[in-house]
Amino acid sequence: MVADTVSAVAPARPQIRIQGVVKSYAGRVVVNIDDTVLGASPIEGLIGPNGAGKTTLMRLIMHSTALDRGTISLLPPTGGEVVLSSQSSNRMAHHGVVKSNQVIMDFDRLTVLDSLLLAAAEGTYEQPHRIFSEKTVYRRHKDEIRHYLDFFGFADPTAFALSAGEKKLLDIVRCLLLKPTFLLLDEPTAGLPEDLTDKVMVVVRELAAAGTSVVIVEHDLNVIWNLCDEVLFMAEGSVILRGDPQSIRSHRTVVEKYLGEGHV
């Protein structure tokens, strides 16, 4: 009976609650969110004009940027609450909260395989005295790594990622190997060819179906309208509208501020 009440209250998938969060740069408020919950729908799209604060919001969630004010917490489906904004950025992945980067981020000296093994490797195997654990880590993760390498068609994993597209894709695969329960994607398909964009979307759908909450920022609105269950419209640091793709697409404010007349 008690258990029933708890499971009825607890969300079915992880959610992130953003309360009273303010972030400004040089006196200019860039993010200002009163109270918003992300992750109620499997896949949520976050859209808005350039400089609206989408990337900054995601960075605040990951705590890779410090908040001026406010709290961000994770509400796991099992109940309870984890205050993310009081923990250091390296803890986020342990809570299943993972973000891909809009701007290309890579380890310049590591090969594709290195990068993926790094993402997959558990901390215990990376301790200074575990100098014989490479084979173990490889054995534990080679199948999932191989799966993604084949799926996305990486030619030679022992080489370095060279093109911008390859690095972008590598960034996403690293995120996938972290087995996220809450995945933030910041323009994942920018710079990717169409076939790869489609493949990323396939993976995102699979993840969401398996219980991961996905929030995706995209300027390619076809992706948003096709993929998302809910769309949040952000402008000047705040989420000013949210709703299903159809209603957002035809909303006056969105059309005026972002899409431009004649888009619909």
Add this chain to the structure above:
Amino acid sequence: MTFDFLDSFLITGLFSVVMVTGLALLLHLQLGLTRIANFGVVGFWGIGMYVFGVLYVKVDWSFGDPYQFLVCAAIATIASGLAGLLVGWLIADLDTDGVLVVTLGFATAVQLVATAQDDITGGARGMGGLDFPFDIGKVKDNELLWLGFTMAVVAGILFYVWRVHRSPYGRHLIAVGANERLARSLGKSTSRTKLWLFVIASAAMGLLGAMNGVMVRFLDIGNLGIDITLAAMAGLILGGTARVWGAVVGVFLTVGVFDIVIQSYLPLPREWYTQAIPVMREAIFGLTLIIVLLFRPYGILGDMRRDSLMRKIHGR
């Protein structure tokens, strides 16, 4: 007589090559993989040497060698490791400039303390009374055997470093050096990594310091200057900061060529040895450093090649 004089020089020369190689290998983990420029090598090494020396000479141990050596060296190693913990904690969130200031400042502090606490350390007068933990006859034989022990320790360090390159730990260090932010977003606790790296490398530097104390059998604060750090840096950078064998090749070409070939085999006037040669040595090492950094920043062996390494370990 002349032959004896040269021979003893050769042993000391070889010893410094081996010891500096050890230091450069440890520095390679910090500078080459994790891109933390530790300019305080001499501080950790010096703490090891002095803690060892003072304990060995001043404390009235109820047991003799080799246990006296082992206990003193173990405490010295731990002391340097703790210094590494402190410095590692201080630099964990600093950028390159901050690391430079803290590590240099740390090394200077070690020298100042050793000088000021002269009732314990002998200060500027120095302190004798150290000895080999064994006696197999002539001094030269003892020195040769000690050289052998030191070689074994440095070979151990070399093996460790070689394994680190082939382990998840090494990959983690390289990732922290290449893009700390990204590493953190993958759940890697980069501050803790740096902390432990400093503890381990500093402890091993301290052990080498203690072993140096045994070899020279005299504590001299003149050794706590920049020489040792400079020698390890110049050697490592000449050979290649990012390569396992960089330290070995580079130190052989710097300290080896200078301390063995030039000092032992060139007919230099004897009065040069106390004044001119140490100055010349520092000038040449400094110059080497500058030239390499300008024209070949990854040294003779070049940057690491993770692609061929991965191919070798895991196949294509």
